[in-house]
Amino acid sequence: MTFAVFLTQALFRAPRVLLLDEPTAALDLRHQLLVLDRLRQLAASTGTIIAMAPHxxxxxxxxxxxxxxxxxxxxxxxxxxxxxxxxxxxxxxxxxxxxxxxxxxxxxxxxxxxxxxxxxxxx
Structure with missing residues (x-):
């Protein structure tokens, strides 16, 4: 299963805290920016705490x-x-x-x- 599917499943459950390990590792730069921007919007709009380990x-x-x-x-x-x-x-x-x-x-x-x-x- 791809990361996108896992992330979609996690977001569908509306978690209060989301822990992500290298969420953009296999993505090109454009898609890295799109994913991180969407996660930032999610945190701002829902109050979800997002902790991630990027390199x-x-x-x-x-x-x-x-x-x-x-x-x-x-x-x-x-x-x-x-x-x-x-x-x-x-x-x-x-x-x-x-x-x-x-x-x-x-x-x-x-x-x-x-x-x-x-x-x-x-x-």
Whole structure:
């Protein structure tokens, strides 16, 4: 059964809380945005709490009201994207150097630069 069918079944039941693990993993970028936008609309219109585990930090920053960052089973940071997606947190959690930029639309953008300790030019 596809994820779309599972999600449709879950939404039909009108849950108060919806837990999603990588809900956009197999989708192209357009469909990732459509699904996340629809989930945000659902949360706003019904009060459904949606918790999801995405790997795309930029989509998380764009669509989430609050982020929770775990590292090795321990809470590393929680709050709005700008307090969670910091250069120090990204270095500590992922072992990377990154720039965190605020774009003209006021959204954050994580720009990975290199693995920490990497001395050569990025590949």
């Amino acid at each position: 795309d930090l930029n989509l998380a920053a764009q669509f989430a009201d609050r982020l929770i960052a775990l590292h090795e089973g321990t809470l590393r940071a929680a709050g709005p994207a700008e307090t969670v997606l910091t250069c120090d947190n990204l270095a500590g959690m992922y072992g990377i150097e990154a720039d965190v930029l605020r774009l003209g639309n006021a959204r954050l953008q994580v720009m990975p630069l290199r693995a920490s300790g990497h001395t050569g030019a990025p590949a």
